[in-house]
Amino acid sequence: MSAELCGVELRGPILNGSGTFDAIAARKAFGDVLLDEFPFDLFVSKTITVAPRQGNPPPRLWETPAGLVNSIGLPNKGLRGFLAEDLPQLGELPVPLCVSVMGFSRDELAELVAAVAERDEVELIELNFSCPNVETGTIMGADPAETALSVERLRPLTRKPLIVKLTPNATDPGAVAEAAENAGADAVSLINTLRGMALAPGTNRPWLGAGTGGQSGPAVRAIALAQVAEVSRRVGIPTIGMGGIATGRDAADFLAAGAAAVAVGTESFRDPAAGRRIAAELEAILRDERGFLPAASSERTAL
Amino acid sequence: MNGPRTQAPFGRRMAEVTGNESVGAYRLISVLDSDGPPDPRPGQFYMLSARDCWGGGADERPYLPRAFSYARAHEDGTLQFFLEAIGPGTDRLARLEPGEGIGLVGPLGIGFDPGPAGEALLVGGGIGAAPLLCLSDELGPEARVLLGFRSAVHALGAGLFAEVQVATDDGSVGRRGFVTELLREQLDAGGRATVYACGPPPMLEAVRALCAERDVPVQLALESGMACGYGACFGCVVPTRNGYVRLCVDGPVLAGDELETAVVPGAPH
Numbered sequence: 133m134s135a136e137l138c139g140v141e142l143r144g145p146i147l148n149g150s151g152t153f154d155a156i157a158a159r160k161a162f163g164d165v166l167l168d169e170f171p172f173d174l175f176v177s178k179t180i181t182v183a184p185r186q187g188n189p190p191p192r193l194w195e196t197p198a199g200l201v202n203s204i205g206l207p208n209k210g211l212r213g214f215l216a217e218d219l220p221q222l223g224e225l226p227v228p229l230c231v232s233v234m235g236f237s238r239d240e241l242a243e244l245v246a247a248v249a250e251r252d253e254v255e256l257i258e259l260n261f262s263c264p265n266v267e268t269g270t271i272m273g274a275d276p277a278e279t280a281l282s283v284e285r286l287r288p289l290t291r292k293p294l295i296v297k298l299t300p301n302a303t304d305p306g307a308v309a310e311a312a313e314n315a316g317a318d319a320v321s322l323i324n325t326l327r328g329m330a331l332a333p334g335t336n337r338p339w340l341g342a343g344t345g346g347q348s349g350p351a352v353r354a355i356a357l358a359q360v361a362e363v364s365r366r367v368g369i370p371t372i373g374m375g376g377i378a379t380g381r382d383a384a385d386f387l388a389a390g391a392a393a394v395a396v397g398t399e400s401f402r403d404p405a406a407g408r409r410i411a412a413e414l415e416a417i418l419r420d421e422r423g424f425l426p427a428a429s430s431e432r433t434a435l
Numbered sequence: 436m437n438g439p440r441t442q443a444p445f446g447r448r449m450a451e452v453t454g455n456e457s458v459g460a461y462r463l464i465s466v467l468d469s470d471g472p473p474d475p476r477p478g479q480f481y482m483l484s485a486r487d488c489w490g491g492g493a494d495e496r497p498y499l500p501r502a503f504s505y506a507r508a509h510e511d512g513t514l515q516f517f518l519e520a521i522g523p524g525t526d527r528l529a530r531l532e533p534g535e536g537i538g539l540v541g542p543l544g545i546g547f548d549p550g551p552a553g554e555a556l557l558v559g560g561g562i563g564a565a566p567l568l569c570l571s572d573e574l575g576p577e578a579r580v581l582l583g584f585r586s587a588v589h590a591l592g593a594g595l596f597a598e599v600q601v602a603t604d605d606g607s608v609g610r611r612g613f614v615t616e617l618l619r620e621q622l623d624a625g626g627r628a629t630v631y632a633c634g635p636p637p638m639l640e641a642v643r644a645l646c647a648e649r650d651v652p653v654q655l656a657l658e659s660g661m662a663c664g665y666g667a668c669f670g671c672v673v674p675t676r677n678g679y680v681r682l683c684v685d686g687p688v689l690a691g692d693e694l695e696t697a698v699v700p701g702a703p704h
């Protein structure tokens with residue numbers, strides 16, 4: 133079941149959601165068999181930033197019905213630490229690599245993209261726009277104009293595909309996707325987590341150390357599917373669909389809604405090998421159901 | 436800490452529950468884990484979920500798997516978990532019947548780094564006795580075991596151990612008071628020692644402080660809320676002198692001197 137994304141050949145259409153699988157830690161826990169049984173067809177790194185980050189204070193997790201709210205806060209070694217320590221290890225994975233970056237200004241973004249694009253291990257770059265631009269105060273990915281300015285600044289820096297990860301916490305994600313496409317993005321991915329919060333039992337205080345967090349898991353699947361269908365209708369570039377995908381049937385639904393590839397996030401927490409199971413289930417569905425419409429079909433716009 | 440780590444098979448596997456008995460206020464659940472490694476290390480843990488009806492309990496949970504130290508691993512592949520029901524996940528696991536399916540990922544994390552048995556002091560609070568059971572089996576009768584429980588029905592858990600000193604909060608069994616009093620006496624009686632401890636955060640913090648004052652090496656098995664158990668989510672961090680560490684990959688056993696405090700925000704117990 134091979135696939136193709138922005139000119140990169142993949143052995144299948146299953147990615148991981150950024151920040152939901154740490155291949156380096158998983159290799160410690162499971163050993164090198166992880167490489168033989170690698171659960172994804174393209175690996176997306178956790179989002180990195182220019183400066184190292186500790187992440188948010190614990191607690192960082194709150195379980196909800198069919199999902200969780202997290203306030204992890206993008207802990208990472210920073211650009212230099214990532215390039216020196218993590219990237220060589222990620223280069224050993226048996227699948228192509230996409231690095232996810234987040235900048236708090238356009239200069240930071242440019243620094244990240246230029247440095248990451250230079251490295252041979254990296255085939256694609258994902259731009260996580262779910263954070264405020266500290267210069268303007270707007271969440272980059274919530275505003276079409278802000279998104280356009282950022283992508284226009286980054287586009288000339290590399291010929292490697294740029295994927296814009298959309299936030300669902302926007303009035304009109306379709307408009308943001310159109311702005312990204314017009315500014316030269318090669319693909320869009322969605323959805324990121326939905327803002328959420330929980331109160332600590334028996335108190336009137338927030339449970340999460342950061343106060344609020346982001347909801348993921350099957351609880352968001354219907355919302356994600358609607359956004360993927362809408363965005364796929366409005367842009368010509370490929371979309372990568374995610375949000376609560378837990379079975380091959382879910383993956384098939386996102387492909388039918390117009391996604392060119394899908395990503396598994398929270399389900400990997402329940403089963404580290406979920407990506408492999410979902411791929412096998414999806415393959416059986418694509419084989420058995422002749423009525424299934426692959427993403428390339430023009431009829432997808434009927435959705 | 437450089438504790439031992441037995442690697443887990445990749446992915447969640449299904450196994451059969453072969454027993455579920457009550458031990459006082461707790462459950463002892465047996466699982467035939469034919470596909471797992473025969474040699475997990477004391478202090479390592481497994482992520483568990485019921486195959487059927489995982490979800491739909493209180494608050495429409497559980498959704499994620501739950502972390503449990505293994506209490507004993509037998510040669511035929513049987514793993515035993517010692518469990519206290521405190522919420523929807525543990526409630527469901529406590530009701531598992533023989534023949535039901537259970538999902539496992541593990542063994543995970545790093546275990547205790549055992550030194551000479553003659554110097555070992557094992558200190559447990561409540562359900563924290565779980566990882567000390569396999570550790571005391573491994574170290575043998577020379578290692579001393581000190582356990583603290585809330586009440587007599589909880590203290591029945593001590594029956595799983597060959598030889599223990601018990602303290603209960605209400606004095607119904609053994610010494611009245613906290614297990615840390617038993618530890619203080621042992622430490623003050625002299626003799627070199629390494630302390631291995633597991634229990635609720637206030638107990639662990641008291642153990643850490645007692646050992647720090649006396650320069651006694653201590654290894655603490657901590658708890659924090661976990662989603663994945665294998666380093667994927669970055670949700671289980673605890674603060675250490677070197678910043679936040681993921682308890683599931685760099686713990687759950689940490690050396691006392693890595694910590695400023697053993698109190699973990701949001702820990703289950």
Ligand SMILES: Cc1cc2nc3c(=O)[nH]c(=O)nc-3n(C[C@H](O)[C@H](O)[C@H](O)COP(=O)(O)OP(=O)(O)OC[C@H]3O[C@@H](n4cnc5c(N)ncnc54)[C@H](O)[C@@H]3O)c2cc1C
Binds near residue numbers: 196497658
């Ligand atoms: C490494 C490790 C080893 C462990 N070993 C054992 C063992 O051997 N035996 C054993 O009995 N237990 C063990 N535990 C603890 C066990 O994992 C927890 O008791 C269990 O996860 C509780 O799940 P629950 O659904 O029953 O309770 P929850 O409802 O999840 O409640 C547990 C605690 O989590 C918090 N909480 C409440 N609601 C939520 C929510 N919605 N989202 C997030 N947090 C919430 C509260 O602090 C609550 O007290 C271990 C934990 C770890 C990390």
Ligand SMILES: Cc1cc2nc3c(=O)[nH]c(=O)nc-3n(C[C@H](O)[C@H](O)[C@H](O)COP(=O)(O)O)c2cc1C
Binds near residue numbers: 179232347348396
């Ligand atoms: C614990 C956790 C950490 C995440 N970290 C990131 C991140 O670093 N960068 C990013 O772009 N998305 C991050 N996400 C969002 C996921 O990649 C994905 O978009 C979202 O979780 C929806 O998919 P899911 O429901 O399958 O998990 C994170 C999600 C979770 C649950």
Ligand code: FES
Binds near residue numbers: 660662665670
């Ligand atoms: S529980 Fe997910 S990183 Fe530790």
